[in-house]
Amino acid sequence: MTTSGMFNTGTITRFLIEEQRLLNAAAGVSGPVGSVTALVNDVRLACKRIAMLIGRGALANALGDAGTVNVQGETQMKLDVLANETFVRTNEWGGQLAGMLSEEQELPYSIPDAYPRGRYLLLFDPLDGSSNIDVNGSVGSIFSVLKCPDGICEPTGADFLQPGRAQVCAGYAIYGPATMLVLTTGRGVNGFTLDREIGEFMLTHPNLRVPETTAEFAINASNSRHWEPAVRRYVNECLAGQSGPRGKDFNMRWIASLVAETHRILMRGGVFMYPRDRKDPQKPGRLRLLYEANPIGYLIEQAGGRASTGHVPLLDVVPESLHQRISFVFGAHSEVERIERYHRDHNEFELDAPLFATRGLFTQHV
Numbered sequence: 001m002t003t004s005g006m007f008n009t010g011t012i013t014r015f016l017i018e019e020q021r022l023l024n025a026a027a028g029v030s031g032p033v034g035s036v037t038a039l040v041n042d043v044r045l046a047c048k049r050i051a052m053l054i055g056r057g058a059l060a061n062a063l064g065d066a067g068t069v070n071v072q073g074e075t076q077m078k079l080d081v082l083a084n085e086t087f088v089r090t091n092e093w094g095g096q097l098a099g100m101l102s103e104e105q106e107l108p109y110s111i112p113d114a115y116p117r118g119r120y121l122l123l124f125d126p127l128d129g130s131s132n133i134d135v136n137g138s139v140g141s142i143f144s145v146l147k148c149p150d151g152i153c154e155p156t157g158a159d160f161l162q163p164g165r166a167q168v169c170a171g172y173a174i175y176g177p178a179t180m181l182v183l184t185t186g187r188g189v190n191g192f193t194l195d196r197e198i199g200e201f202m203l204t205h206p207n208l209r210v211p212e213t214t215a216e217f218a219i220n221a222s223n224s225r226h227w228e229p230a231v232r233r234y235v236n237e238c239l240a241g242q243s244g245p246r247g248k249d250f251n252m253r254w255i256a257s258l259v260a261e262t263h264r265i266l267m268r269g270g271v272f273m274y275p276r277d278r279k280d281p282q283k284p285g286r287l288r289l290l291y292e293a294n295p296i297g298y299l300i301e302q303a304g305g306r307a308s309t310g311h312v313p314l315l316d317v318v319p320e321s322l323h324q325r326i327s328f329v330f331g332a333h334s335e336v337e338r339i340e341r342y343h344r345d346h347n348e349f350e351l352d353a354p355l356f357a358t359r360g361l362f363t364q365h366v
Contacts, residue, residue, distance in 0.1 A: 010202050010203040010204075011200050011201065011202060011203070012040075012041075012044055012181065012192045012200070012201040012202070012203065013037075013041060013200075015190065015192075015203055016036075016037040016040055016041065016185075017037055019037075019185050019187065020036060020037045020185075022187070023185065023186075023187070035095070035096040035118055035119070035120065036096075036120070036145065036168060036169060036185065038094055038095075038096050039091070039094065039096040039097065039118075039120055039122070039145060039169075040145075040169060040171075040183065040185075042090055042091045042094050042096070043087075043090075043091065043122070043143055043171075044181060044201060045090050046086050046087045046090035046091060046141075047141055047173035047179070047181055048179075048194065048199070048201075049086045049090065050079075050082075050083045050086055050087075050126070050127070050141060050173070050175070051173070051175050051179040051194065053079060053082055053083070053086070054079065054133070054139065054175045055175075057133075057136070061078075062078050062079050062082060063077075063078065063079070063133060063134050064077065064078055064134065065077060065078070068081070070103065070104045070105075071103075071104070071105065071106040071323060072103070072288075072323065076104065076130075077127070077130040077131075077133055077134075079127055079130060079133055079139075080104060080126065080127050080130050081104070083126035083127040083141065084102055084103075084104040084105070084126040084127075086126070087100075087102065087122075087124055087126045087141070088100065088102070088109060091122055092109075092111055092112060092115060093115045094115075094118075095115065095116035095117070095118050096118035096119075096120055097111055097117070097118050097120055097121065097122055098111065098117050098118060098119060098120065098121060098148040098152065098153065098154075098155050099111060099121050099122075099148070099154075099155040099159070099160075100121070100122045100123070100124070101121070101122075101123045101124075101160050101290065101291060101322060102123075102124055102125075102126060102291070103124070103125040103126065103288060103291055103292075103323075104126060106322075106323075107157065107322075108155060108156070108157055108160060108322070110154065117153055118148075119147060119148050120145055120146065120147060120148060120168065121145070121146040121147070121148050121155060121159065121160055122143065122144075122145060123143065123144040123145075123146065123160065123290050123291040123294075123295075124141065124142060124143040124144070124291055125141065125142040125143075125288070125291050125292050126141055127139055127140075127141060128140045128141065128142050128172075128257055128258050128259045128292070129255070129256060129257025129258065129259060129260060131256060132255070132256060132257055132260075137255070137256075137257065137260075138174060138175065138176040138255065138257055138259070138260040138263075139174075139175050139257055139259065139260075140172050140173055140174040140175060140257060140258075140259025140260065140263075141172060141173045141175075141259070142171075142172045142258070142259060142291060142292055142295050142296065143170065143171055143172070143291070143295060144167050144169075144170045144290070144291055144294055144295040144298070145167060145168045145169040145170065146160065146162050146166055146167060146168060147166070147168055157322050160290060160319075160322060161290075161318070161319040161320070161321075161322070162319070163294075163315060163316060163317060163318050163319070164289075164293075164294035164295075164297055164298055164307075164314060164315030164316075164317065165298075165315045165316065167186075167294065167295065167298045168185070168186070169183065169184065169185045169186070170183065170184055170294070170295035170296075170298040170299055171183030171184065171295065171299065172259045172262065172263075172295070172296070172299070173259075174259050174260060174263050176260070176263075178193050178194065179193070179194040180192060180193050180194070180201075180204075180205075180263070181194070181201050182205070182208070182263070182266065182299065183299075184298060184299050184302040184303075186302065187302075188207050188208075188302055188303070189207070189208040189209075189266070189299055189302050189303040190203060190205065190206050190207065190208065191203075191204060191205030191206075191208055191266075192204060192205075193205075208266050208267075208303050209303050209304045210265060210266060210269065210300060210303045210304050210305035210331060210332055210333070211268065211269030211332065212269075212304075212332060212333065212334065213269065213332065213334075214269035214270045214271060214331065214332045214335060215248055215249060215250050215251060216250060216251045216252075216253055216264075216268075216269065216270035216271075217234075217235070217238055217250060217251075217252060217253070217270060217271045217272075217273065217331075217335070218252070218253040218254055218255070218261050218264075218265075218270060218271070218272045218273065219231075219235060219252065219254065219272075219273040219274070219275075220254055220256075220274070221235075221252065221254065223277055223279060226277035226278045226279040227275065227277050227278075228275065228276065228277065228278065228343070228347055229342075229346060229347050230310070230339065230342035230343040230346055230347040231273060231275050231277075231310075231339070231342075233342050233346055234273075234338065234339050234342055235252075238250035238252070239252070253270070258272075258274075258287065258292055258296060262296050262299070262300070262330075265300075265305070265330070265331050265332075266299075266300075266303060269331070269332055270331050270332065271329070271330070271331030271332055271335040271336060271339070272328070272329065272330050272331050273310075273328075273329050273339070274286055274287050274327065274328045274329075275310050275327045275328075275329060276309075276310065276327035283325060284324075284325060284326055284327060285309070285325045285326040285327035285328060286325055286327075287325060287326060287327075287328045288323055288324065288325055288326075289317065289319055289324045289325065289326045290319055290322065290323075290324065292328075293307075293314055293326055293328045294314070294315065296328075296330065297314040297315050297328075297330060298315060300330045300331070301315065304333065305330060305331055305332060305333055305336070306330065306331070306332075306333040306336035306337065307328075307329075307330040307336070308328075308329045308330065308336050308339070308340055309326055309327050309328065309329070310327050310329045310339055310340060310343050311327075311340065311343050311344070312340075314326070314328065314330070
């Protein structure tokens with residue numbers, strides 16, 4: 001065996017360096033790799049630290065409520081607070097960032113004066129699906145990287161209000177039976193698994209693609225009484241099975257973790273729906289646009305799927321506020337297009353076809 005054959009060179013660090021070289025070459029830039037590589041390496045380290053905390057669970061006194069609420073008015077778990085602190089402390093000092101925005105903080109986080117400032121903005125949900133923590137379910141972290149506008153050293157909230165297509169990099173970590181980091185730098189999607197023996201993420205799932213066909217969908221059925229007609233039609237068609245208009249049986253899933261839902265769809269296909277509903281007509285949706293929907297939408301589209309509000313492409317939406325909520329549908333391209341078509345053509349009235357008017361599982365009589 002040669003010396004080079006003794007080492008597995010498929011580390012995330014090597015991948016990032018080679019990816020940055022390709023991006024630099026395409027842009028006609030020479031010299032060393034850029035600070036995006038260093039930034040993602042810092043995010044990787046934060047995710048490793050969070051994975052360790054989650055892995056220890058009750059042994060680290062990390063379970064249960066923190067006794068506080070975040071800016072969304074949601075009860076914080078202890079791990080929400082710990083994960084947020086881990087992201088901030090791991091990423092603030094490296095010199096790549098001009099500022100950060102977290103689900104757990106009302107205003108952007110300013111880089112302390114003691115540290116150099118860079119030209120990127122980091123947006124993150126430090127612990128997605130934290131309601132699953134105490135039952136030992138899968139959770140994750142979501143992150144997005146934007147360029148700070150030129151000439152800005154002290155970014156304000158307005159500097160973070162960029163559409164999803166402006167993202168430089170996005171990804172998530174999933175803390176399940178194995179810890180994985182899945183990311184895109186705008187050239188497809190790749191998955192890395194944490195090798196706990198050497199403490200490094202290794203490339204295990206190159207060039208991930210959303211399967212083009214599916215027989216699975218994910219939605220919170222407890223909200224069915226509030227769904228719009230377009231969503232109710234789509235779900236009832238799926239539930240009608242082989243004898244219905246889709247001509248095949250579908251399975252329905254719901255994990256209550258956006259990261260876990262995304263990972264399943266990347267691995268084996270499907271469509272995810274967290275639509276606007278009539279429970280609170282004043283709210284345009286439940287998920288946060290900047291640090292939940294946008295990074296996941298970017299990943300999905302880079303993997304050949306489609307991300308939408310149910311009406312328009314998600315990544316084209318221009319944000320209006322830091323913690324803006326939005327309806328979110330993503331997954332197999334053709335399924336998302338079907339849902340968009342139903343919103344466009346069938347959302348102002350109840351269907352009068354017998355299957356959907358009287359036999360549909362989630363039918364409401366009006």
